[in-house]
Amino acid sequence: MSLKITVIGTGYLGATHAAAMAELGFEVLGLDVVPEKIELLSAGKVPMYEPGLEELLAKHVAGIEGSSGRLRFTTSWEEVGAFGxxxxxxxxxxxxxGEYACDMSYVDAAFASLAPVAREGSLVVGKSTVPVGSADRLATLLPEGVELAWNPEFLREGFAVQDTLHPDRLVVGVRSERAEKLLREVYAAPIGEGSPFVVTDFPTAELVKTSANSFLATKISFINAMAEVCEAAGGDVVKLAEAIGYDDRIGKKFLRAGIGFGGGCLPKDIRAFMARAGELGADxxxxxxxxVDSINMRRRGHMVELAREAVGGDSFLGKRVAVLGATFKPDSDDVRDSPALNVAGQIHLQGGQVTVYDPKGMDNARRxxxxxxxxxxxxxxxxxxxxxLHLTEWREFRELDPAALGAVAAERVILDGRNALDPVVWREAGWTYRAMGRPAA
Structure with a gap:
């Protein structure tokens, strides 16, 4: 008998996971407590921008012409319990x-609603990013005969479909051979392609996600700290990053200095990790x-200072500031904790006339x-x-014509907050180009 899968929560992670499970050949039922979201998904539409996701939904959502019909959505817990x-x-x-800690209320509510309806013999799999120790506690909320496993997600916004169908690793925290066997069956296709399958206990599975995010955040803040030193010493952080990136032990990824990281994961995950370590006595x-967090937040303020210097050094009053980018990263419409919007907001509060453009994040930014x-x-x-101010490294911005832009700007001054533009091209078009951690000329 083919396994039937349910996905509880159809936000960014859940909608992607549900569509990917249907793509892998399973019958899938997605649940959300927001009826409007279910209506949207049932029509094959997504409430966020994620490359390839809407196409994948249209391929599988029941009722859409030409679809496999393997994917449906509901608001009924009873239907989920009977199906999955x-x-x-x-x-x-x-x-x-007002705290660093993680808000577990949504996870707790999901388990409280699922526990009474889950069939005996079913397996509940946590994918949400939670403080270590949560799985042990949540397992006690499930009835006898319903088992828990933990399978953290490692999705990158902009690459979520690829990361779900072809993951660079699969981590499962299990307490029985049966749970491991079921998850091997779910992920048979990516395992067959060579994705490593790492079997652990609950605490290790929970720690893998927060550890990975903490390492990435540390690497980003490290190169941004080096940018601060380069500015003080007259060095070039781009060349520095290139040179140390050739070392296999360090690698080139996440070594682009700029205004730092944001989004709905990295900032809150490292703060929750610190809070949980304190509770465990390992602070x-x-x-x-x-x-790491302090360096990251400092970058935003530094960009505001560079912008103030660029318009005369005293004040933003009466100055017009263009901001290219609103999302926290390219290929997403996510503006949660966006460094770009934070900088734009600070300048606006200090009297600047700020105008923002972003290829996908305008509606969310306006809200x-x-x-x-x-x-x-x-x-x-x-x-x-x-x-x-160039603050989100969209490809569209790298392909802009500096000469055409120079014809409409009042002053040809650009601050590259992502070290992603070609300084030579911009300077040849008559622009004053500045970037964090790089010489002024």
Whole structure:
């Protein structure tokens, strides 16, 4: 008998996982408590921008012409309980208001609703990013005969479909051979392609995700700290990163200095990790993450200072500032904890007339920062600007024509907050180009 899969929570993680499970050949039922989201997904539409996801949904959602019909959505817990052999819990774990700790209320609510309806013999699989120790506690909420496993997600926004169908590793925390066997069956296709399958206990599985994010955050903040030193010493952080990146032990990835990381995962995950380590009495082990977080936040303020210098050094009053980028990274419409929007907001609060353009994040940016100005194109944002800030490294921005933009800008001054533009090309077009951690000329 073919396994039937449910996915609890159909946000960014859940919608992607549900579509990918259907692509792997399973019958899938997705649940969410927000009816509007279910209506949207049932029509093959997604509430966020993620390359390839809408196409994958259209390929499998029941009722869409030409689809496999393997994927349906519901708001009924009873339907989920009756349907599912394996239940993947994919709900959000945001940062608590006013604290570093993780808010587990959505996960707890999901388990409380699932426990009474889950069939005996079914397997519940946690995918949400949770504090270590959560799985042990959540297992006690499930009835006898319903087992728990933990299978953390490692999705990169912009590559989520690829990362789910062809993961670079699969980690499963299990307590029985049966749970391991079921998960090997679910992931038979990627395992067959060579994706490593790592079997662990619950705490290790929970720690893998937070450890990975902490390492990446540390690497990003390290190169940004080096950018600060380069600026003080007159060095070039791009050349420095290139040179150390040739060392196999270090590698080239995540060594581009700029305004730092943001988004819905890295910042809140490292803070929750610190909070949990404190609860476990191991807070000294992670004190370095406070500095990682501090370096990251400092970059945003530094970009504001560079922009103020660029428009005369005293004040933003009466100055027009163009901001290219609103999302926290390219190939996404996610503006959660976006460094680009944070910088734009700070400059606006200090009196600057800020106009933002982003290829995909405009609607979300408007909802979060309705008082900023917005333009429909990069050219529109730059028209009349005294300084241009490049803050999200979209490919569209790398392909802009500096000469055409220079014709509409009030002043040809660009600050590259991502070290992603070619300084030679911009300077040859008459622009003053500056970037963090690089010589002024």
């Amino acid at each position: 052999d394996i239940h993947f819990v994919c709900v959000n774990t945001p940062q608590k208001h 000294q082990a992670l004190t370095f993450l406070r500095e 979060l920062f309705p008082t900023l100005g917005y333009a429909d194109t990069a050219l529109g944002a730059i028209r009349g600007a005294d300084v241009v």
